[in-house]
Amino acid sequence: MTLLRHLAVAAVAGVALFFATYQLDPFRNYQLATAAAYLCAVAGLTVLVGQSGQLSLGHGALMAVGAYTVALLQNAYGTTGPWMLAVSLAAGALATTLVGAVIGLAAARLRGPYLAGVTLAVAVTVPAIATTFDEVFNGDQGLPVYVDPPPAALGRFFPNERWQAWLALAAALVTMVLLANLVRSRFGRTLRAVRDDEVAASLAGISVARVQVLAFVVSAACAGLGGGLLAVLAFSVSPSAFSLTLSLFLILAIVVGGLGSLAGAVWGSLLLVLLPQVTESVTDQLTLSPAVAQRLQGNLPLAIFGLTLIVVMIATPGGLQGLIRRGARALARAARGLATSLNRRKVGT
Amino acid sequence: MERFVFLTFDGLSKGAVYAAFALALVLIWRGTRIVNFAQGAMAVVTAYAAYSVTAASGSYWAGFAAALLGGLLLGALIERGVMRFVEQAPHLNAVTVGLGLVLLLQGVLGMIYGNEYRPFAAPVGQEALTVGGMPLVSPFDLFVFGTVLAVMVLLALLFTRTATGLRMRAAAFAPEVSRLLGVDVNATLTLGWALAAAVGALAGMLVIPTGLGLHPTAMDLVFVTAFTAAVVGGLDSPAGAVVGGLAVGLVLSYVSGYIGSDVTPLAVLALLLVVLLVRPGGLFAGVRARRV
Numbered sequence: 290m291t292l293l294r295h296l297a298v299a300a301v302a303g304v305a306l307f308f309a310t311y312q313l314d315p316f317r318n319y320q321l322a323t324a325a326a327y328l329c330a331v332a333g334l335t336v337l338v339g340q341s342g343q344l345s346l347g348h349g350a351l352m353a354v355g356a357y358t359v360a361l362l363q364n365a366y367g368t369t370g371p372w373m374l375a376v377s378l379a380a381g382a383l384a385t386t387l388v389g390a391v392i393g394l395a396a397a398r399l400r401g402p403y404l405a406g407v408t409l410a411v412a413v414t415v416p417a418i419a420t421t422f423d424e425v426f427n428g429d430q431g432l433p434v435y436v437d438p439p440p441a442a443l444g445r446f447f448p449n450e451r452w453q454a455w456l457a458l459a460a461a462l463v464t465m466v467l468l469a470n471l472v473r474s475r476f477g478r479t480l481r482a483v484r485d486d487e488v489a490a491s492l493a494g495i496s497v498a499r500v501q502v503l504a505f506v507v508s509a510a511c512a513g514l515g516g517g518l519l520a521v522l523a524f525s526v527s528p529s530a531f532s533l534t535l536s537l538f539l540i541l542a543i544v545v546g547g548l549g550s551l552a553g554a555v556w557g558s559l560l561l562v563l564l565p566q567v568t569e570s571v572t573d574q575l576t577l578s579p580a581v582a583q584r585l586q587g588n589l590p591l592a593i594f595g596l597t598l599i600v601v602m603i604a605t606p607g608g609l610q611g612l613i614r615r616g617a618r619a620l621a622r623a624a625r626g627l628a629t630s631l632n633r634r635k636v637g638t
Numbered sequence: 639m640e641r642f643v644f645l646t647f648d649g650l651s652k653g654a655v656y657a658a659f660a661l662a663l664v665l666i667w668r669g670t671r672i673v674n675f676a677q678g679a680m681a682v683v684t685a686y687a688a689y690s691v692t693a694a695s696g697s698y699w700a701g702f703a704a705a706l707l708g709g710l711l712l713g714a715l716i717e718r719g720v721m722r723f724v725e726q727a728p729h730l731n732a733v734t735v736g737l738g739l740v741l742l743l744q745g746v747l748g749m750i751y752g753n754e755y756r757p758f759a760a761p762v763g764q765e766a767l768t769v770g771g772m773p774l775v776s777p778f779d780l781f782v783f784g785t786v787l788a789v790m791v792l793l794a795l796l797f798t799r800t801a802t803g804l805r806m807r808a809a810a811f812a813p814e815v816s817r818l819l820g821v822d823v824n825a826t827l828t829l830g831w832a833l834a835a836a837v838g839a840l841a842g843m844l845v846i847p848t849g850l851g852l853h854p855t856a857m858d859l860v861f862v863t864a865f866t867a868a869v870v871g872g873l874d875s876p877a878g879a880v881v882g883g884l885a886v887g888l889v890l891s892y893v894s895g896y897i898g899s900d901v902t903p904l905a906v907l908a909l910l911l912v913v914l915l916v917r918p919g920g921l922f923a924g925v926r927a928r929r930v
Contacts, residue, residue, distance in 0.1 A: 533858055583752075
């Protein structure tokens with residue numbers, strides 16, 4: 290039943306987004322595609338942090354694994370056929386799954402700040418790996434990514450950005466359906482049991498370490514897919530695109546959206562894409578010298594993101610989705626109150 | 639052999655800085671059970687303050703004093719303004735707020751100073767002195783040893799010989815009882831954060847001249863390394879932090895000297911993982927039942 294409902298929601302969302310891509314201009318379509326790529330990773334991370342209670346600051350590095358795998362495969366075999374892109378993305382997710390399993394095995398034995406510290410160390414190793422294995426990853430420069438143009442069947446003037454949006458949205462929808470089912474399944478319940486009380490969970494026969502490793506593996510696969518999509522969208526990969534800041538942005542997205550909430554992951558991903566653009570248009574309004582404008586461009590969003598993270602964590606740890614849920618509940622209560630008072634009046638007359 | 643001796647001194651000098659930075663992490667961990675993930679970013683802020691003061695006054699030492707004072711202020715400010723709200727909350731909240739501070743501070747620094755590397759002066763020469771034809775230590779290394787040693791002695795005196803230090807230890811050990819006995823626990827927490835941030839600022843002043851220069855992200859790797867050092871020594875032990883810092887400094891110096899400087903982040907990660915998986919309480923931890 291749940292599966293059917295999730296599929297129905299995904300189908301409706303898919304159709305709506307399909308028509309939306311025809312309404313949006315290329316730039317907006319590209320933003321939509323980027324948000325969808327982020328969503329894959331953010332949704333996986335929110336399940337890991339919110340549902341299983343393990344914090345990972347290294348998901349930016351996991352996205353890099355997916356991105357570099359896609360880049361290497363596409364550059365080697367990208368011209369063999371239109372299906373190759375799907376194969377590359379799947380391989381990117383698979384490679385990240387393996388790396389995630391290794392990190393997850395270590396993570397399952399760590400708690401609290403220790404886990405955060407180790408995954409932070411993972412996040413800062415990306416440039417080191419790229420420069421150490423220079424001949425494969427081409428150091429700080431990174432690699433270009435070969436991607437086929439949109440299929441000829443769509444017409445000669447089909448905008449590339451719309452095609453990219455379709456690709457990323459399809460991947461994001463599949464990820465969301467799979468994760469939504471996972472969260473509602475028996476596995477999802479064991480995840481929450483482990484998060485809330487490890488001792489009680491293991492007394493109930495749950496293998497705590499196994500569940501935690503599995504959760505890490507699942508979210509790593511999602512991060513790999515998201516990273517691969519980012520590589521495809523940008524036609525390039527480089528260590529600077531997968532810095533510590535990206536990992537922190539992912540944390541911001543899940544916290545602002547609401548930890549553990551897949552709907553919140555959507556809000557978080559949209560925020561990651563839209564806020565830098567909003568700040569840019571605001572700074573464009575002000576008349577600033579080019580040097581000052583350039584400094585503000587990359588850094589103002591960073592500062593705003595940081596401030597948002599602090600304020601949300603202190604003021605509303607449930608995030609946006611928590612606020613929405615609370616608002617909906619208050620509305621429902623008000624409606625119920627109104628209905629009973631109306632009924633009472635009716636009875637009275 | 640010559641190279642080994644040189645690398646050893648270099649490692650000890652780097653290790654002394656990691657020890658100071660790890661000590662700052664341990665100070666906060668003992669008082670509040672928080673790992674301050676913003677420690678690196680806070681140290682960079684004070685280093686930029688030093689940079690500006692030095693540029694304006696022309697004196698390195700004015701900048702040095704500004705960094706330490708700025709550290710005290712910034713630590714107190716962040717404890718009072720932000721961290722106080724998450725001290726009782728789950729670990730995740732404190733870590734997240736720390737990360738938010740990292741983004742905020744790095745963003746603000748980038749807005750003011752831009753994202754290019756700036757040369758950061760050292761007070762004395764960084765060329766190694768040769769003893770009997772063998773390059774040994776640079777004057778800057780000696781400066782590092784001296785400063786770190788002085789700070790450690792001062793902190794040890796503060797904690798073991800003064801009433802304030804006793805109050806701080808009591809507040810960290812048993813907050814409720816200390817409060818009943820008239821210790822202003824909140825004030826000691828703020829003082830602890832201020833001291834830790836000042837020690838972190840000092841470590842920043844000592845480590846940034848040896849790297850690429852001043853940059854909003856200059857301390858990211860140093861933070862991870864110092865965290866490793868603190869974990870090696872056990873997060874609860876100040877003496878462990880010092881030993882851990884020196885050990886990590888030596889290991890990294892040998893790795894970067896014999897294998898290549900590019901792989902040092904990987905070595906940090908490997909070291910951290912090995913220590914956490916083999917001796918999660920740190921190398922000096924006694925046998926202790928795991929709290930669940």
